[in-house]
Amino acid sequence: MPDVKSAANLLFLREEELRQGIELLYYAYRDFTAEPDAMLARYGFGRAHHRVIYFVGRYPQMSVSDLLGILRITKQSLSRVLGQLVRQGFIQQRPGSRDRRQRLLELTEKGIELERQLSENQRQRIAKAYREAGAQAVEGFRKVMLGIIGGEADRRRFERGPTR
Amino acid sequence: MPDVKSAANLLFLREEELRQGIELLYYAYRDFTAEPDAMLARYGFGRAHHRVIYFVGRYPQMSVSDLLGILRITKQSLSRVLGQLVRQGFIQQRPGSRDRRQRLLELTEKGIELERQLSENQRQRIAKAYREAGAQAVEGFRKVMLGIIGGEADRRRFERGPTR
DNA sequence: GAAAATAAGTCAATATGCCTGACGTAAAAT
DNA sequence: ATTTTACGTCAGGCATATTGACTTATTTTC
Secondary structure (H helix, E strand, O other): OHHHHHHHHHHHHHHHHHHHHHHHHHHHHHHHHHHHHHHHHHHOOOHHHHHHHHHHHHOOOEOHHHHHHHHOOOHHHHHHHHHHHHHOOOEEEEEOOOOOOOEEEEEOHHHHHHHHHHHHHHHHHHHHHHHHHOHHHHHHHHHHHHHHOOOHHHHHOOOOOOOO | OHHHHHHHHHHHHHHHHHHHHHHHHHHHHHHHHHHHHHHHHHHOOOHHHHHHHHHHHHOOOEOHHHHHHHHOOOHHHHHHHHHHHHHOOOEEEEEOOOOOOOEEEEEOHHHHHHHHHHHHHHHHHHHHHHHHHOHHHHHHHHHHHHHHOOOHHHHHOOOOOOOO
């Protein structure tokens, strides 16, 4: 019964393909974070500090609640990490001009330097992967990753054009 | 001076492209783990339990040290998580026949069921992304992800052919 | 203008994940 | 017979994150 056999085989291939997708994400993320984590440890920081520094560098003058929205953590969790970064002079806060309740966040010179160091490794890893895979593969990578990302709002961050 | 300007523009595009790569990984991984995390919380488990259940399901009869090698954590960290799963009947251990020092790991029926529930969400997310992006994009996704993964040994897990 | 909502911060208690270091046991390799 | 390996465990510690309760300043809404 070749029909049954090939149907089963298709299902099997599909199952295997999906598992490989899960694992590609797992291994890639694991390796992607390993080196920055090691660097952060030398400052007494953790991965949470990296995420804060990264996104504040990416979106200067962002508010605390925007940052909370991206990180999807509670303000109590953010508080300690952000407080450390502010007290140690990596991040600067200033009241918003339109809404003075807001504390707009910005990297200091020192913060910019740390961000650069931390992300350099990741940029090079991506650059290497992109270079080896080629432009067409990069396009496919983008498409699949955008499909994995859940929210419409987050997907919009990746619209075409250099500066979002 | 058009040369300088276009060179700077190229650098800018490249920088933006690399940053987007970093962020695609961040958002995709964040959303990829959010729902399983919520399910695990209902069992009193964390992401670590999911990883253990996933890989034991993927490679039945694997040894503890093989699992440690994949997870890249210490045996002390694994110990509590694995111990809970064994005591609560999700994972079964048996001495290896060739090397009786080994404890080979295997999911129980209960473990298989939990694994299926947890990964179903991730499989569907991948399936949706693959379906929407198309076969060629999936090929590109694989290429780029493999380029991001550091170790040759880990990349070998993704060689062609259904069963590794 | 008073009441309600929002942005941000704080105190407290708790859980989980992960680490280093030290030590123990059984089995295999040399 | 000694050393190495596979696994486990005790102890102590730090980072990340949670829920819940409460405060302050400012803006919005009625």
